[in-house]
Amino acid sequence: MDISLQNIEYRYQADTPFERLALSDVSLDIPSGSYIAIIGHTGSGKSTVLQHLNALLKPTKGTVLIGSREIRAGRKEKNLKAVREKVGIVFQFPEHQLFEETVEKDICFGPMNFGVSETEAKRRASVAIEQVGLTKDILEKSPFDLSGGQMRRVAIAGVLAMEPQVIVLDEPTAGLDPRGRKEIMDLFYQLHQDKNLSTVLVTHSMEDAAAYADEIIIMHQGSVFEKGTPSEIFSAPQALIDMGLDVPEVVRFQLKLEQAFGRKMGKVCLTAEELTDVVASFLKGGNPS
């Protein structure tokens, strides 16, 4: 399912003294099966973009296309459930949305809201709980007896059990330890590959964006600053650093090395392995690839 934002503008609290322009003239495409990272500072509008992806917010100007559904500014929209079933959002700190008595009930909550039968929802819950790396015996526990990391996983399972076609992740690893981060990021990448799930990752972490995304969109002050593949984006790391954004450690190292030697290595590397090869041949005096 493709999602496309066409020249959207969004104003918070329009027509009040608190009016604030959050997005202006943002256009972007999320083709079916792609993995897209949206990056930007706090306040750059990335979370606002995210809420347009399943019509939690309606643009104040422009059009949002979600599959065959068109959401246009200034029009009353009915029955958005169908859209929300297909686009699952994992919000920042999703563990805050847990409320049921047992983990199983909480995971079943989403699917059953969308009309899935109880037996089917339970089946999905037992699948989802293992997808997020927990064991089935946790299903009977209260979500409030779990550790923070486990709660996060349960909340993610609750979104996965909806079996969305597009999954939108807002800083899914915020506040987790490094190992937990990697596990969660790998889990989503696995799902993306196995089920051809379109994935949108909203993040501060350039490392994650570089490692997983096919395309990176950089937001700045409510508009799209730049978009491209990771190697395109990081081919001019200095511009990003000047903007106050991070670049991956590998890219930073290469940049420093190039500055120290006063010449370019020809190719931007995104992984340590790639960089090692390039640096090795560079130091041997060979022609950089």
Place this chain on the structure above:
Amino acid sequence: MMEKVLFGRYVPADSLLHRMDPRSKLIIIFLYVCIVFLANNPWTYLILAAYTILMAGLSKIAPRFLIAGLKPVLWLVLFTLLLHLFFTKGGEPVVQLGSFAIYEEGIRQGIFISLRFLLLIVVTSLLTLTTTPIEITDGLESLLGPLKKVNFPVHELALMMSISLRFIPTLMQETDKIMKAQMARGVEYTSGPIKDRLKAIVPLLIPLFISSFKRAEELAIAMEARGYRGGVGRTKYRQLNWTFADTGMILLLAAVTLLLIVFRG
């Protein structure tokens, strides 16, 4: 969702009302709430309305915004109006439909009471619109100061107030966030049958309660860690200062009160 609620919000601006001492504003509100009951005929209501409109003008808050903010309470006003129309008896019946009648007195009372209601809402909103919560608490603490002599916990009360006011926006934000998270999981808050919408409150309230308790605990620990021991011997960073304008405004209200007493029937 909750963006339209006017009551309890602060709009920064540079106006006479914004600059006034919170104490004088609190005294004025308190007196106003009392003198509203003096009005009992068209003239006195006109005086009150004129005073209220003057105050709204002095606040430099866009009238359009004030009016838009009143919309949510209009239902309550309408309800009061209807209640009086149908249930207050007295004077000549104006409309008679079988055993059901609307009386002159009902119309009169209905209009007066709803007007009183509206005026009260506008004036109290003006207080919060032009005064930061922290100023209000400082003002209250200072006004209630004498009660300390009889061991009334004035400081603690003020602290409780400022903490709860401080967390209103946070709570609103959180409500919005959790609402959206549950909407993304298929809950409908704005459409669908009433029964379902009522049920939808549970997945909203439980997370809110849990996070509020957690936050209260964290706040208590943070305050203790910074050596908070209550109000004894504490000095103030923000000083209140009473100016000529404050005295003037109180005198204006006194004049209005006098007029009301003269003109009331």
